Amino acid sequence: MMKKDVGGVIRxxxxxxxxxxxxxxxxxxxxxxxxxxxxxxxxxxxxxxxxLRSLVGVQQVQAGQVQVLGEPAGSASxxxxxxxVTQTPSVYDNLTVAENLRFFAAVLGAPHGDVDRVLxxxxxxxxxxxLVSALSGGQRNRVSLAVALLGQPTVLVLDEPTVGLDPVxxxxxWGLFHCLAADGAAVVVSSHVMDEAERCxxxxxxxxxxxxxxxxxxxxxxxxGTADVEDAxxxxxxxxxxxxxxxx
Amino acid sequence: xxxxxxxxxxSRILRQxxxxxxxxxxxxxxxxxxxxxxxxxxxxxxAVFDRVGGPLLALFPFIVMFLVTSVTTLSERTSGTLERLxxxxxxxxxxxxxxxxxxxxxxxxxxxxxxxxxxxxLGLDVRGSVITLGLVAIVDALLGTALGLFVSAFAxxxxxxxxxxxxxxxxxLLLCGLFIPRDGLPQVLEWVSDALPMSYAVDAMNxxxxxxxxxxxxTKDLAIVAAWTFGALALGAVTLRRRTA
Numbered sequence: 147m148m149k150k151d152v153g154g155v156i157r158x159x160x161x162x163x164x165x166x167x168x169x170x171x172x173x174x175x176x177x178x179x180x181x182x183x184x185x186x187x188x189x190x191x192x193x194x195x196x197x198l199r200s201l202v203g204v205q206q207v208q209a210g211q212v213q214v215l216g217e218p219a220g221s222a223s224x225x226x227x228x229x230x231v232t233q234t235p236s237v238y239d240n241l242t243v244a245e246n247l248r249f250f251a252a253v254l255g256a257p258h259g260d261v262d263r264v265l266x267x268x269x270x271x272x273x274x275x276x277l278v279s280a281l282s283g284g285q286r287n288r289v290s291l292a293v294a295l296l297g298q299p300t301v302l303v304l305d306e307p308t309v310g311l312d313p314v315x316x317x318x319x320w321g322l323f324h325c326l327a328a329d330g331a332a333v334v335v336s337s338h339v340m341d342e343a344e345r346c347x348x349x350x351x352x353x354x355x356x357x358x359x360x361x362x363x364x365x366x367x368x369x370x371g372t373a374d375v376e377d378a379x380x381x382x383x384x385x386x387x388x389x390x391x392x393x394x
Numbered sequence: 395x396x397x398x399x400x401x402x403x404x405s406r407i408l409r410q411x412x413x414x415x416x417x418x419x420x421x422x423x424x425x426x427x428x429x430x431x432x433x434x435x436x437x438x439x440x441a442v443f444d445r446v447g448g449p450l451l452a453l454f455p456f457i458v459m460f461l462v463t464s465v466t467t468l469s470e471r472t473s474g475t476l477e478r479l480x481x482x483x484x485x486x487x488x489x490x491x492x493x494x495x496x497x498x499x500x501x502x503x504x505x506x507x508x509x510x511x512x513x514x515x516l517g518l519d520v521r522g523s524v525i526t527l528g529l530v531a532i533v534d535a536l537l538g539t540a541l542g543l544f545v546s547a548f549a550x551x552x553x554x555x556x557x558x559x560x561x562x563x564x565x566x567l568l569l570c571g572l573f574i575p576r577d578g579l580p581q582v583l584e585w586v587s588d589a590l591p592m593s594y595a596v597d598a599m600n601x602x603x604x605x606x607x608x609x610x611x612x613t614k615d616l617a618i619v620a621a622w623t624f625g626a627l628a629l630g631a632v633t634l635r636r637r638t639a
Binding site: 165166202203204205206207220222225226228230232234235236237238239240241245249250252253254255277293 | 403474480638
């Protein structure tokens with residue numbers, strides 16, 4: 147069978163997830179594309195992380211399918227192709243930045259030069275020999291992000307990667323996400339900060355486990371007649387404007 | 395399983411340990427202090443020191459590795475690094491064997507130090523070869539590592555992980571023949587003792603200290619300890635789940 151070069155790098159159909167007896171996602175459908183930065187926005191506890199964990203294949207799901215690059219999420223063949231950053235930085239505190247990266251690069255089988263490449267991508271070249279435990283929270287987040295960039299994955303799933311960063315750095319990282327997307331990656335970035343929305347190519351607004359919007363930031367503002375995404379979110383919640391999809 | 399990844403895991407653990415001077419000191423110095431204390435207690439009764447010293451050479455690597463492994467694996471589970479690794483192309487066996495290799499090496503150093511001190515300085519009477527003694531200590535340490543990996547799955551906090559030590563290790567300590575010879579235990583307890591791995595670890599060490607030859611019983615005891623180790627590693631592998639709730 148020929149592998150179709152479809153836009154849908156990730157296809158989610160009828161995804162249902164319950165965590166400790168509570169339904170978090172109930173029948174969610176979604177297609178995510180390459181060469182696109184998709185923002186997943188919504189308040190804390192709306193199910194963003196659960197959805198992202200499902201995309202990576204580390205979440206137990208009750209029903210539905212998640213296909214990544216044509217394989218079920220978490221398949222051995224696609225694991226090296228998916229970079230994942232958890233909300234809390236998952237790196238080793240008592241190793242230096244470079245030691246962390248060299249270790250994860252070895253696990254991924256990434257080439258040697260990759261460590262230097264990702265260090266400069268997240269702007270931590272000067273901190274390479276510092277212990278992670280001595281870094282600030284924002285720097286630790288960037289180490290965790292750097293690990294996800296090793297091996298140039300084609301899918302990047304980033305759970306609140308810009309929390310606690312200063313505005314300059316935040317802008318630079320969003321620039322990086324767009325560069326990675328331009329190189330062909332599908333980039334999904336979650337945030338609970340609505341003002342990050344305008345930096346995305348495509349916006350998914352989420353509330354109580356449901357997607358309440360899926361369109362470009364400009365399209366969302368035009369449809370709701372609002373000036374910013376926060377107002378648009380409120381409008382959608384209060385008026386229950388039906389979900390429209392910019393692409394299917 | 396991928397040997398490169400296994401080695402990467404093992405060397406990473408050793409590098410982390412190298413940074414943690416206090417833990418290294420506790421792992422290496424405390425057993426030496428304890429065996430010296432024991433020697434001092436029985437300074438006028440050498441026969442008792444000879445009888446108890448051997449089993450202790452089996453117990454130290456087991457207990458220390460059990461504790462260190464259960465706590466470090468737990469922190470790997472809670473910090474998210476385990477989830478991250480399992481989302482990468484890493485086999486569960488790579489992870490487990492990486493731990494076993496790293497802590498196995500630490501156990502070699504620890505056992506050599508304690509045995510060297512006990513035999514060379516404190517005059518513990520060991521008839522078997524030092525190499526056999528080291529081998530038995532390593533097998534015991536690997537058993538501790540494997541059980542520690544396994545129980546870390548059932549603890550949510552480091553506080554809970556440490557509590558597994560009195561729950562799982564002390565009963566074995568009481569029944570392993572250190573206090574009363576195992577055949578002198580009440581029948582039911584003797585059966586229990588026969589079922590527990592530490593009994594065989596101690597039996598093996600007793601053979602090394604009392605006999606110059608490698609006996610069939612030594613092979614049997616080591617085989618039982620090794621079987622427990624592999625069993626615990628296999629159960630540990632089952633508890634490393636890629637998908638969690």
